[in-house]
Amino acid sequence: MILVLVETSLEGEAVEVSREAVTFARALSAAGGDRPIDAVTVGEPSADLVATLASYGVRRVHALTGDAFTSYAGAAWASGLISVQEQTGADLVMAAGTPRGNEVMAHVAARTDVAMAANVLAFEGLDPFVVTRQVVGGAALEEMRLGDRVAVLTVAGHAVEPRRAETPGAGELVVETPSIAEADLVARVVSTDEPEPDLSGxxxxxxxxxxxxxxxxxxxxxxxxxxxxxxxxxxxxxxxxxxxxxxxxxxxxxxxxxxxxxxxxxxxxxxxxxxxxxxxxxxxxxxxxxxxxxxxxxxxxxxxxxxxxxxxxxxxxxxxxxxxxx
Structure with missing residues (x-):
């Protein structure tokens, strides 16, 4: 099973690079026998967001809720994501290659003691699972083999075009309230300054x-x-x-x-x-x-x-x- 962390905009919509990551996950799913794809969001998603993710082929949307998820905390998000991974048995956990996506996946990889492939552009097969990723700030490409029990990766921005699935997923909503250690909240966002119009992203x-x-x-x-x-x-x-x-x-x-x-x-x-x-x-x-x-x-x-x-x-x-x- 494939688990995708989906980031949302201030308006609660799935950001483009996360929709790209789900599209990339569908290609991995097709190559691996149509494995189901679940998404993880932070905060309870709107009905429109769930419907959007379903249209991209998502089976279930796991919403991380509770006081620990009211603002960004990379370690807490990773802890919640690992909780869902353990429940679902997902053997591939991924996100978009954004600053948050890369940080959360790094925490996930470290805590589960597996390798992480950042900024992946493509894959060549699942047995063995070999990916091509950007390195040296995008100046070079590297082939990396992921042979761990759980593969952890992020997808480079615009590696694929975001496309809705031919067959939508069920889009079942599952609300999760995992227990988060205080240590995971030491580094967190405590305030946010709104960007000027049309500057962010x-x-x-x-x-x-x-x-x-x-x-x-x-x-x-x-x-x-x-x-x-x-x-x-x-x-x-x-x-x-x-x-x-x-x-x-x-x-x-x-x-x-x-x-x-x-x-x-x-x-x-x-x-x-x-x-x-x-x-x-x-x-x-x-x-x-x-x-x-x-x-x-x-x-x-x-x-x-x-x-x-x-x-x-x-x-x-x-x-x-x-x-x-x-």
Whole structure:
């Protein structure tokens, strides 16, 4: 049986990467004789959430409830998840490769004394169970064999497209109130500041991202880049140096110390492509680099490249888009 931790948004909906994880679980299920898939949520889910998970093929939704689950505590979530795993006999426990998903699964793996595969992109079979995962911040891929009695893994963002199941699951709701040790609540969220509108998660979920680096020149050098994001319905992502110089806010940063993105199209403009930035954008499906340096790492790794000054190239792109749209 497969058990999937499902994270929810502030509105109580299953976040996209968790729906991707359930879709990935269905592929594993099909390869292993149609094993049932159960989901675990924190807090009692709405009827709409249960229905959504059922449409993705989930048999049961185990809701972790009680005072220990009113806010995020990685160790407590892991304890609750292990409780459900032991009840159900699940031999595969997984989550989306988010900060919380990776932390909770690390706790689960440590407590059950098994290996954990983080940021999995694909699998090659179940006997033996071999997965391909991102390592070195996404700069390299590694094949890893999971031979433990319980396999624990997280699924890299956008490794698969979230798709509803052809045959829905039963979506039975089971409310769980596991006993949680005080030690599991030592590190927990005690308060939350609401993000400004459209800042939380917009960059990581965007299908098109326009990137900007030192080549923007100054805090006033983003006018054309912002117009391009508007024309493409994209998000703006920037390099670390841009945020360090105070040109743009940190929530727009892409890279090892910022957000990791996996858009269909990434257009990095004036970004050299240092390994720290590449760690955040290596999963992009198509990269169109704009740079004056033909030997810049971003140019050499890009799918396509335009060699030129972004302040000349981007306005030309904007003009052509406007022309074609009439």
């Amino acid at each position: 917009a960059l990581t979920s965007s299908r098109v991202v326009v990137g900007a680096g030192r080549g923007a020149g100054s805090a006033d050098g983003f006018t054309d880049l912002l117009e391009l994001t508007d024309l493409l319905g994209a998000s703006l992502g920037v390099s670390r140096v841009v945020t360090s110089l105070g040109w743009r806010p940190h929530h727009e940063q892409v890279g090892q110390t910022g957000s990791r993105i996996s858009p269909d199209l990434y257009i990095p403009c004036g970004i050299s492509g240092a390994i720290q930035h590449w760690a955040g954008c290596a999963s992009s499906k198509t990269i169109l680099a704009v740079n004056t340096d033909v030997d810049a790492p971003m140019v050499t790794k890009a799918t396509y490249a335009v060699i030129g000054d972004l302040h000349e190239v981007v306005p030309a792109i904007n003009a052509e888009i406007r022309r074609r749209r009439g």
